[in-house]
Amino acid sequence: xxxxxxxxxxxxxxxxxxxxxxxxxxxxxxxxxxxxxxxxxxxxxxxxxxxxxxxxxxxxxxxxxxxxxxxxxxxxxxxxxxxxxxxxxxxxxxxxxxxxxxxxxxxxxxxxxxx
Amino acid sequence: xxxxxxxxxxxxxxxxxxxxxxxxxxxxxxxxxxxxxxxxxxxxxxxxxxxxxxxxxxxxxxxxxxxxxxxxxxxxxxxxxxxxxxxxxxxxxxxxxxxxxxxxxxxxxx
Numbered sequence: 001x002x003x004x005x006x007x008x009x010x011x012x013x014x015x016x017x018x019x020x021x022x023x024x025x026x027x028x029x030x031x032x033x034x035x036x037x038x039x040x041x042x043x044x045x046x047x048x049x050x051x052x053x054x055x056x057x058x059x060x061x062x063x064x065x066x067x068x069x070x071x072x073x074x075x076x077x078x079x080x081x082x083x084x085x086x087x088x089x090x091x092x093x094x095x096x097x098x099x100x101x102x103x104x105x106x107x108x109x110x111x112x113x114x115x
Numbered sequence: 116x117x118x119x120x121x122x123x124x125x126x127x128x129x130x131x132x133x134x135x136x137x138x139x140x141x142x143x144x145x146x147x148x149x150x151x152x153x154x155x156x157x158x159x160x161x162x163x164x165x166x167x168x169x170x171x172x173x174x175x176x177x178x179x180x181x182x183x184x185x186x187x188x189x190x191x192x193x194x195x196x197x198x199x200x201x202x203x204x205x206x207x208x209x210x211x212x213x214x215x216x217x218x219x220x221x222x223x224x225x
Contacts (some may be wrong), residue, residue: 004157031211041219042203045157056212084181091157098211106157 002026006092006107013082014115021077021110025094032075033104034067035091043091049075050098082114120216121193121204134191136219138204139184147180151191151216152201157217161189195221196210 013019025032034046045059049069054059060066064083069075079086089111093104119140129133138147146165146197150158164171164180164187171178177190191198205213 033212035215043215044216046211048212050211093121093158095211101163102207102211102213103148103160103163104158108155108157108161 004092004094004105004107006090006110008097008110009108010111010113012113012115015084016081019112021079021090021092021112023077023092023094023107025073025075025092026086026096026105027073029094029096029105030068030072031095031098031102033093033095034075034077036061036092037089037091037109039088044088046077048098060100062103079112082112084114087112088115121202121219123219124217125176125220125222127223127224128194130194130196132194134194134198134221134223136189136191136202136221138187138189140187140206140207141185142206144182147187147207148205148213149176149178149187150203153225154200155164158203176201191221194221196223196225199223201210 028033032049036041037043047057047067051072052069064080067077091109091110093106095102095104146163148163149161151161152158162173162176162178164178175192180187199222201218203215204220205215
């Protein structure tokens with residue numbers, strides 16, 4: 001159907017609270033990616049899912065960050081005990097052919113502000 | 116670490132002029148992609164060039180790839196105000212992962 005959907009679009013939270021960010025990929029896309037983008041910066045890779053498995057979690061900054069994907073579809077990125085340095089835009093992307101052309105389709109992102 | 120690095124970091128041109136943006140990378144690649152990001156939005160795929168290709172066109176976009184120099188360029192011809200955005204190159208890597216550069220901010224003045 002439509003493109004990659006992320007929710008919420010904006011999230012303001014207090015330091016120390018947990019947050020959950022949701023990504024709904026394009027139907028039929030087997031690969032799903034999470035990135036973080038700080039103001040004026042490029043994209044920092046966080047984690048990659050192929051189906052429900054995460055072959056590459058190398059980008060998760062600390063053990064406060066975790067992600068899961070269920071049913072080969074929706075993914076949730078959870079940040080526990082948020083810190084101010086977690087403030088950024090979190091982007092999700094999905095891909096139909098990750099091992100071939102790997103063209104990624106992005107959601108509009110979740111802007112996270114930790115006060 | 117950053118694989119693709121774009122230059123210049125910022126570019127300002129007049130509508131109708133051409134814009135050329137460059138990307139350099141460090142390791143061997145299978146393909147290289149360019150993406151555009153409008154302010155407050157996600158990235159949109161523009162064009163993909165394979166490692167065995169030297170040049171590719173799509174509308175007003177022309178991409179070149181020089182694997183011996185590990186560099187690529189994106190040319191936007193006859194620019195429009197609507198082309199104002201950030202442009203990123205991305206290279207493929209292990210585990211189907213793309214590595215993005217920091218991006219180039221293009222401003223097209225009407």
